[in-house]
Amino acid sequence: MELFKYMETYDYEQVLFCQDKESGLKAIIAIHDTTLGPALGGTRMWMYNSEEEALEDALRLARGMTYKNAAAGLNLGGGKTVIIGDPRKDKNEAMFRAFGRFIQGLNGRYITAEDVGTTVADMDIIYQETDYVTGISPEFGSSGNPSPATAYGVYRGMKAAAKEAFGSDSLEGKVVAVQGVGNVAYHLCRHLHEEGAKLIVTDINKEAVARAVEEFGAKAVDPNDIYGVECDIFAPCALGGIINDQTIPQLKAKVIAGSANNQLKEPRHGDIIHEMGIVYAPDYVINAGGVINVADELYGYNRERAMKKIEQIYDNIEKVFAIAKRDNIPTYVAADRMAEERIETMRKARSQFLQNGHHILSRRRAR
Numbered sequence: 001m002e003l004f005k006y007m008e009t010y011d012y013e014q015v016l017f018c019q020d021k022e023s024g025l026k027a028i029i030a031i032h033d034t035t036l037g038p039a040l041g042g043t044r045m046w047m048y049n050s051e052e053e054a055l056e057d058a059l060r061l062a063r064g065m066t067y068k069n070a071a072a073g074l075n076l077g078g079g080k081t082v083i084i085g086d087p088r089k090d091k092n093e094a095m096f097r098a099f100g101r102f103i104q105g106l107n108g109r110y111i112t113a114e115d116v117g118t119t120v121a122d123m124d125i126i127y128q129e130t131d132y133v134t135g136i137s138p139e140f141g142s143s144g145n146p147s148p149a150t151a152y153g154v155y156r157g158m159k160a161a162a163k164e165a166f167g168s169d170s171l172e173g174k175v176v177a178v179q180g181v182g183n184v185a186y187h188l189c190r191h192l193h194e195e196g197a198k199l200i201v202t203d204i205n206k207e208a209v210a211r212a213v214e215e216f217g218a219k220a221v222d223p224n225d226i227y228g229v230e231c232d233i234f235a236p237c238a239l240g241g242i243i244n245d246q247t248i249p250q251l252k253a254k255v256i257a258g259s260a261n262n263q264l265k266e267p268r269h270g271d272i273i274h275e276m277g278i279v280y281a282p283d284y285v286i287n288a289g290g291v292i293n294v295a296d297e298l299y300g301y302n303r304e305r306a307m308k309k310i311e312q313i314y315d316n317i318e319k320v321f322a323i324a325k326r327d328n329i330p331t332y333v334a335a336d337r338m339a340e341e342r343i344e345t346m347r348k349a350r351s352q353f354l355q356n357g358h359h360i361l362s363r364r365r366a367r
């Protein structure tokens with residue numbers, strides 16, 4: 001990849017490569033856009049096949065966070081970190097301490113949280129070195145694991161998408177095919193089961209599947225079979241790029257609504273599912289519950305306030321559908337339009353010089 005060319009094309013501000021030989025830390029922090037405020041986005045730890053693959057993931061995820069935070073109405077920009085390594089084998093305390101110091105060095109331009117492969121315990125270690133971390137333990141007055149909040153937001157957004165597709169937002173009796181039953185999807189399945197939806201699940205982790213079968217009466221299928229199952233709603237809750245040339249022809253669902261980031265392999269796949277009449281709830285709008293929850297920590301965490309904002313993901317998804325209809329465009333384009341309009345409006349509103357500019361972190365420092 002020609003990094004500067006890529007950064008210029010998609011307007012990235014900064015990319016940081018962080019290494020610490022002793023602990024084995026190899027991290028890439030990508031900061032996409034800080035127009036709305038400091039960049040907030042989680043840290044993913046994953047066994048990437050190459051540094052190129054890790055860089056691409058960091059960049060794509062960071063840009064997604066700019067759009068996610070803007071669309072969710074947060075006063076935050078977009079960034080993300082990837083740590084190269086196996087989260088089951090390669091973690092150690094020194095690694096997250098060293099990483100925390102790199103974040104501190106950015107002096108508030110980037111704030112981190114959990115993502116795939118990292119946990120509340122990891123965030124607590126980072127917190128030893130920097131204040132610019134969220135999703136830390138409730139014992140520190142914080143919001144803890146963001147996954148249940150993400151799941152609740154996806155559930156709310158799925159209901160809005162069901163209303164669009166089926167004329168009612170009730171999920172009772174609806175068949176939902178869930179790909180990946182990890183941290184987020186476990187809680188999503190619980191909400192769906194409580195409402196009377198029928199679940200079909202898959203995961204490469206057999207224990208995760210067994211738990212969903214036992215607790216929610218889910219039917220299990222092999223990972224490769226999930227795309228083609230007879231269902232009303234497909235909920236991608238594993239990794240990105242799963243709406244692609246191979247999977248689209250298999251899909252039977254009328255709705256796609258799940259937590260995974262970057263679900264469309266390429267933008268054109270969003271056009272194809274639109275032409276097929278599938279109602280797609282754009283990933284970064286529907287999965288914003290976690291970031292809304294952790295962002296509330298910056299004001300002094302209040303669960304009730306955070307949950308109220310997460311409920312509104314239903315309305316945000318409806319807004320996207322309305323823009324899509326108004327402008328006769330696919331929903332993924334409508335979501336981008338909604339986010340970009342907010343960023344541009346705020347860029348203009350905040351353009352005049354202020355000697356001591358005020359932003360979200362000045363409140364946090366004052367406490």
Ligand SMILES: NC(=O)C1=CN([C@@H]2O[C@H](COP(=O)(O)OP(=O)(O)OC[C@H]3O[C@@H](n4cnc5c(N)ncnc54)[C@H](O)[C@@H]3O)[C@@H](O)[C@H]2O)C=CC1
Pocket residue numbers: 114115116117146147148150179180181182183184185202203204205208223237238239240259260261287288290291
């Ligand atoms: N945790 C959170 O609060 C948020 C998560 N997300 C996104 O949601 C997705 C899931 O996140 P988590 O639940 O936190 O991660 P997780 O790692 O707990 O769950 C993912 C699950 O997918 C399974 N999986 C991986 N590859 C698979 C495959 N090919 N087929 C079937 N299953 C497979 C894994 O075994 C795991 O159980 C990720 O894309 C993440 O970026 C987005 C916003 C917030």
Ligand SMILES: CC(C)CC(=O)C(=O)O
Pocket residue numbers: 040041042043068113114115135146261287288290291294
């Ligand atoms: C997990 C969240 C707290 C933030 C994030 O990185 C995301 O929403 O993807």
